[in-house]
Amino acid sequence: MRYLIVTLSLFGSLILESTLLEEFKVAGAKPDLLLIFVVFWALFYGKVEGAKLGFIFGLAEDLFVSRFIGLNVLCKMGVGYLVGMMENKFFKENFLVPAFTLFVATIINNIFYLAIIQVAGVGQNLAVFIWEATIPTAIYNACLSFLFYGKFYDLATKGYLGPGRRS
Amino acid sequence: MARWRIKKSTIAVLIFIGLCVVTIRLTTPSRNFLTPFEIWFRDLLAPLQSGVNTVTRFGRDTLENLWQLKDLQKENEELKKQVEQLTAENNLLEEYRQQNIRLRELLNMQSSLSSEYEYQTAEVIARDLKNWNQRLTINKGSKDGLAKDMAVLTYRGLIGRINSVTAKTAEVILLTDREGAVAALLQSSRFPGVVEGTTDNSGLLQMIHLPFDAPVSENEVVISSGLGEIIPKGLRIGYVVDVKIEPNGLMKKAMVKPFADLDRIEEVLVVTGVKGGE
Numbered sequence: 001m002r003y004l005i006v007t008l009s010l011f012g013s014l015i016l017e018s019t020l021l022e023e024f025k026v027a028g029a030k031p032d033l034l035l036i037f038v039v040f041w042a043l044f045y046g047k048v049e050g051a052k053l054g055f056i057f058g059l060a061e062d063l064f065v066s067r068f069i070g071l072n073v074l075c076k077m078g079v080g081y082l083v084g085m086m087e088n089k090f091f092k093e094n095f096l097v098p099a100f101t102l103f104v105a106t107i108i109n110n111i112f113y114l115a116i117i118q119v120a121g122v123g124q125n126l127a128v129f130i131w132e133a134t135i136p137t138a139i140y141n142a143c144l145s146f147l148f149y150g151k152f153y154d155l156a157t158k159g160y161l162g163p164g165r166r167s
Numbered sequence: 168m169a170r171w172r173i174k175k176s177t178i179a180v181l182i183f184i185g186l187c188v189v190t191i192r193l194t195t196p197s198r199n200f201l202t203p204f205e206i207w208f209r210d211l212l213a214p215l216q217s218g219v220n221t222v223t224r225f226g227r228d229t230l231e232n233l234w235q236l237k238d239l240q241k242e243n244e245e246l247k248k249q250v251e252q253l254t255a256e257n258n259l260l261e262e263y264r265q266q267n268i269r270l271r272e273l274l275n276m277q278s279s280l281s282s283e284y285e286y287q288t289a290e291v292i293a294r295d296l297k298n299w300n301q302r303l304t305i306n307k308g309s310k311d312g313l314a315k316d317m318a319v320l321t322y323r324g325l326i327g328r329i330n331s332v333t334a335k336t337a338e339v340i341l342l343t344d345r346e347g348a349v350a351a352l353l354q355s356s357r358f359p360g361v362v363e364g365t366t367d368n369s370g371l372l373q374m375i376h377l378p379f380d381a382p383v384s385e386n387e388v389v390i391s392s393g394l395g396e397i398i399p400k401g402l403r404i405g406y407v408v409d410v411k412i413e414p415n416g417l418m419k420k421a422m423v424k425p426f427a428d429l430d431r432i433e434e435v436l437v438v439t440g441v442k443g444g445e
Contacts, residue, residue, distance in 0.1 A: 014212060019219040023227055062194075063208040066201055069194040070187030120191040 002161050009037050010057060014064050029136035031144050032106065034061055038080045039105045040145075040152045043098060044161070047084030054080030068122065075112040079105050092153065099145040106138035269434055272322030276436060284399060285440040287311050291433050292336070301344035301364070305435060308335045316397045318438040324403035324426035325349070325391055329437065337437070341429055342372055342404065350394035351404055353421075356382050359392050362404055362423060370430070372405060372423040375413075383410050383421045399441055 013033035021030040034057045042050025054076035061076075062069040083105055090097045110130055155161050194202075201209075277286060289305035307313050309332045317329045319339045327347050330340040340347045341364075348363035351374055358381045360374040374389055387407045393400025409422040 011212065011215065015215050015219050019216055020223045023223060060208070063205050064212065066205045066209065067194055067196045068191045069202075069205075070190040074184060074187050116188070116191065120188045122192060122195050 005155065005161060006053070006056075010034070010060055013037065013057075014060065018064075026140055027136040029133045029140055031140045032109070032137060033144075034058075035076065035079065035106060035109055036102060036141055036144060036148060037152075038076050039083050039102050040098060040149065040156075041161075042080045042084035043086060043090075043101060044092065044152075044156050045084070046087040047081045050080030050084030051077045052080070054078070068117070068120075071113065071116055071120075074116055075109050078112050079109045082108065092157075095146060095149055098149045099142045102145045103138045103142040106141045107134055110134040110137070266433070269322065273434055273436060276320070276322040283442055284438045285442060287313060287437045287439050289313075289337070289435050289437055291435065301341050301347070302330065303339050303341065303432065305337050305339055305437070306335070307437065308333045308337050310334045312439050313337045313437055314439075318391070318398045318402060320402060320436045320438065321427045321432055321434070322436075323428070324405065325398065326425070326427045326429060326432060326435065328397060339435070342425060343370070343429055349398050349404070350392040351389050352392035352400075353381070353383060353407075354388040354390050356387070358383070359394065360421075362389060365422075370424075371408065372425055374407070374421040374423050375418070377419050377421060379412070379417055379419055381419065383407060383419070385409070387421075389421070389423050399438055402438075 017030065017033055021033075024030065038050065038054045038057055041053045055073055058071075058073035058076035059069075061072040083101060086101065110133075114130055152161070273288065277288070287307055289307040289311075291303050292306045293304040295302035305319075313329060313332050315329055315331060318325060319327050319329060325342065327339050327341040327344070328349070330338045330346075332338075342349065342362060343364035345364055345366075348361050350359065351362040352359050353374075358377060360376045362372050362374050365371055365373050377383060385407050389404045389406065391398045391400055391402040391404060403426055405423040405425040407421045408424045410419060411422065412419045
């Protein structure tokens with residue numbers, strides 16, 4: 001069951017981000033649904049699981065956009081790992097924590113993004129655009145966490161998600 | 168051993184990061200190929216993207232249409248008003264254009280006639296109530312020098328003569344009227360006859376009193392002959408469209424289509440005198 005949900009989340013996020021969410025841009029930014037899912041996952045299941053899912057989602061995103069393959073892998077893995085370190089340090093019922101975490105995680109993700117393209121020596125002309133879109137995207141992601149976290153929480157607490165359950 | 172493990176994992180992470188950096192550098196947007204994984208993955212998602220995109224576009228268009236409905240209604244009303252206004256203006260302009268064409272033609276005719284005739288221009292202001300296409304009233308009268316039996320023309324040709332005058336108006340009796348007969352001439356063969364109206368409402372005239380052997384052919388032009396001294400000679404009347412034998416078998420008649428459209432006359436010329444004549 002969890003593979004099905006994760007796969008649907010992955011494909012659904014990629015498709016929605018490339019189609020429907022174009023219509024829902026705010027201040028030129030659209031939400032990063034993949035990152036939202038990785039952050040939720042890491043908050044619930046820890047740094048290793050967060051990094052694993054970050055790797056899978058990052059790789060899928062890179063293959064989908066077909067450029068700089070490895071860039072989102074590193075970003076989302078890093079974010080998944082860092083957020084996963086908070087796993088047991090907050091009450092999962094508190095909906096403000098994921099919202100705040102997503103805000104910070106989005107900024108960290110984009111800092112990673114910028115740093116890696118600098119190190120790799122590619123796409124420097126993207127830097128300004130990425131940075132300008134960072135705060136709107138972070139706010140957007142944080143707001144959407146109120147919409148999605150409840151559903152994720154239900155699925156996770158009922159055991160449909162996470163490494164503990166096999167179906 | 169622990170230190171060695173840390174080093175090992177750190178090295179593994181560094182190697183992984185290094186590999187990622189290499190793939191990033193190898194997969195810049197400027198490369199000329201896609202890997203089979205990318206092609207497969209994109210092709211896998213393409214139909215889904217297409218479907219969602221279609222639905223999204225439909226939804227967006229529907230919402231936009233609904234959103235714009237009120238504005239469109241308002242705009243539609245304004246445009247309708249504008250259309251009405253412009254149509255009215257256009258009709259007026261068309262009226263002016265048509266009038267302009269007619270007046271130009273009239274002016275041309277005036278210049279060609281001016282060497283031979285004196286004339287007066289006039290506008291049609293009324294038509295006969297019962298037989299509107301056979302008599303009409305013009306806005307010039309005896310005050311302007313008009314008198315009974317003067318020839319009346321349009322730029323296309325002779326249409327009739329003045330039947331009666333008041334100080335400011337004149338009644339024109341058209342060629343199609345039973346009393347509107349004029350002496351005429353076949354232009355090329357010079358055979359004389361009389362052109363009068365017909366009673367079948369065909370809008371045609373008939374040229375009667377033509378001898379049986381008169382060489383009349385279709386399309387031959389008929390002009391006024393000047394006999395009877397009512398209508399000056401040489402004014403174009405119409406052209407022959409048919410030739411018929413009279414019932415007595417001794418004479419024949421030519422059906423003549425008038426050059427002027429007698430149903431649509433708005434401006435006319437009245438020949439008030441012949442230059443050099445009395």
